[in-house]
Amino acid sequence: MSTSGDGAYHHGDLRRSLIAAAQALLRTGGIEAVTLREAARQAGVSHNAPYRHFPSREALLAAVAAEGFRILHRAQADAAEGAAPADRLKAFGRAYLRFAAEDRASFRLMFGGALDPADHPELAAVAKRTYGALESVAGDDATPGTGFVGRDALRAWALVHGLAHLVADRQIDAAEAEACLS
Numbered sequence: 100m101s102t103s104g105d106g107a108y109h110h111g112d113l114r115r116s117l118i119a120a121a122q123a124l125l126r127t128g129g130i131e132a133v134t135l136r137e138a139a140r141q142a143g144v145s146h147n148a149p150y151r152h153f154p155s156r157e158a159l160l161a162a163v164a165a166e167g168f169r170i171l172h173r174a175q176a177d178a179a180e181g182a183a184p185a186d187r188l189k190a191f192g193r194a195y196l197r198f199a200a201e202d203r204a205s206f207r208l209m210f211g212g213a214l215d216p217a218d219h220p221e222l223a224a225v226a227k228r229t230y231g232a233l234e235s236v237a238g239d240d241a242t243p244g245t246g247f248v249g250r251d252a253l254r255a256w257a258l259v260h261g262l263a264h265l266v267a268d269r270q271i272d273a274a275e276a277e278a279c280l281s
Contacts, residue, residue, distance in 0.1 A: 161219035199263035
């Protein structure tokens with residue numbers, strides 16, 4: 100079942116190939132463009148092949164959303180790693196805004212309500228891990244003795260998430276949103 104060509108399936112990574120194909124479909128045509136059949140066609144496999152890994156279109160979309168959370172998590176971790184302790188939370192926020200600006204379609208899939216993480220354990224786990232990293236950084240940046248790390252993280256997320264939606268919807272540009280974090 101191996102095919103050749105850029106982006107085509109190669110033995111051993113069908114799941115990854117289908118997710119990559121679905122990501123490309125999402126970015127070019129929105130959530131409506133993502134189907135198991137079209138992802139299979141893009142990956143160069145039979146239209147039945149995706150069912151080995153994804154029982155439904157929603158399961159494929161959940162895997163794409165989970166990959167989006169992994170990308171966001173890595174971007175935030177990379178941004179925080181190079182930042183001074185006092186600037187880590189802002190670095191997290193800037194990475195979040197860049198993600199929303201650079202991959203609007205994935206951002207909308209991840210946060211648009213089309214998927215219920217409770218129905219997709221992998222998605223729920225990776226989303227929780229991403230938020231947990233924010234809580235950790237917010238805890239580092241929290242006022243000592245307040246005991247409100249969870250609230251601080253939620254406030255930070257609410258601010259950045261609102262700005263990110265404005266960026267993703269092209270209501271403001273990323274630079275304008277980032278200026279709000281200073």
